[in-house]
Ligand SMILES: Nc1ncnc2c1ncn2[C@@H]1O[C@H](COP(=O)(O)OP(=O)(O)O)[C@@H](O)[C@H]1O
């Protein structure tokens with residue numbers, strides 16, 4: 255994170271967020287914030303509660319308790335539409351695509367382009383979709399096919415395109431490269447850097463240590479629903495992060511890494 | 518290598534396209550085969566008059582089928598349309614008896630259907646009752662109301678104007694003969710058929726070109742995905758049930774007008790014909806798939822089947838068996854398709 259970002263107010267603050275499913279405490283009093291132009295990695299085992307936390311910011315799920323602030327103001331995010339109205343866009347781990355519809359229909363689902371009679375403007379949606387999808391993947395040709403017939407990578411590209419096409423200020427990426435090959439993964443990394451430079455804040459849920467250390471300004475590790483540590487990326491190394499993920503704690507004698515180097 | 522994969526994929530997609538076309542083609546073929554078989558069996562089958570009879574029968578199934586298609590695309594089902602048809606027709610008859618002019622009375626009938634549909638939609642979305650159970654309940658409620666309101670007795674003597682919608686026709690050509698008796702040169706296109714054509718075009722436009730149509734497909738394809746994309750899936754589903762109910766009301770008005778009697782007992786098991794029409798036409802009970810042109814072909818197949826079997830003297834009991842088999846076969850084909 256650069257210095258100017260540090261001086262700014264947070265884009266998002268999640269404070270004491272709770273989510274229970276019956277006896278299961280999926281998210282347990284988690285607080286974390288996100289600055290403009292910052293990438294915060296969200297790490298943790300499968301089932302640690304990462305997706306749940308993100309879904310509460312996306313409006314896909316309601317928290318049982320806690321406060322969400324956007325640009326310093328407390329907000330109610332009761333639906334995905336509410337989140338979008340705050341400039342929050344999400345690439346869901348499940349992608350959330352309608353299998354029977356084609357790529358343009360999915361890209362514009364819920365905010366279709368219309369002509370002056372309010373009818374669907376499929377021509378314009380097709381040409382816009384072609385442009386944005388080709389930018390992400392030059393080989394994207396089968397735009398008129400139902401997305402069920404596309405490869406995992408192509409489907410993921412549609413989900414990514416949908417999140418960045420519109421006016422996004424806060425981007426949630428839940429394992430965005432899970433179904434991607436190496437070249438597409440590199441493209442997503444470039445994309446994240448570009449968006450960060452534009453001042454967009456990003457929560458990046460990822461298992462890929464290389465990506466995390468390459469892209470993130472801070473990491474937040476979840477373990478059994480709790481936030482067990484939020485650290486600037488320069489303060490930790492891979493072993494620290496793995497320790498947090500697995501044991502939920504850092505060694506007793508741990509000190510921030512950059513101090514070690516400096517001292 | 519990558520190019521090969523791409524080529525294979527493209528080949529796969531065009532194969533799938535032709536698969537959809539194949540489904541429609543096979544439905545049209547089925548229809549033609551039925552026409553040929555029934556024509557050979559009975560010379561009178563292929564007459565203008567019988568053609569019109571079939572069109573008239575198809576009009577009611579078609580109107581119900583269009584609404585059913587919308588609901589089925591959202592991933593639901595509407596078992597109440599036969600009963601809603603009866604209730605709407607009955608309400609129209611009672612309004613006419615109470616002195617309301619025919620046109621507003623008929624609009625009242627359509628509104629009654631739409632209200633039943635709205636209740637279905639609210640039960641499905643707000644009470645989270647499965648569409649099967651919710652509309653099964655409405656099936657009993659609407660039928661019971663129709664029977665209760667009338668004491669199960671038909672309402673007749675509704676006046677000539679009441680019968681115009683169901684019995685009138687456009688472009689009817691009548692010639693005066695030398696003996697002073699009129700001779701019908703061309704019986705004209707019955708109003709119900711014109712109504713069906715208009716509704717079919719409007720419904721097709723709604724599904725293809727309006728955002729609501731897109732949301733209907735998206736909701737049936739994946740309700741969760743549609744919701745996360747900002748689609749108001751509850752509203753979408755409620756509107757689909759309202760349209761199904763409203764069209765059932767319209768079908769009821771047409772049918773009772775044709776009989777010039779409001780019959781609270783009419784329309785029993787019509788929901789099965791409507792479902793069969795939609796499914797034969799390619800709608801999938803899993804949701805996300807279906808279209809109006811397919812349903813129209815399906816409605817004609819059912820109409821021709823019923824009419825042809827009638828004319829061949831097949832008893833109504835055996836007809837039920839045959840239609841039952843057709844419905845199961847159509848759903849089986851649907852499953853084969855989605856298992857692919
Ligand atoms: N809708 C739900 N209903 C019940 N339990 C859920 C639901 N969603 C998630 N969970 C549970 O909450 C816990 C956290 O899940 P999740 O946030 O998906 O973990 P992850 O960190 O892998 O993304 C898991 O134990 C999961 O089974």
Ligand SMILES: [Mg+2]
Pocket residue numbers: 304305306347428
């Ligand atoms: Mg997850």
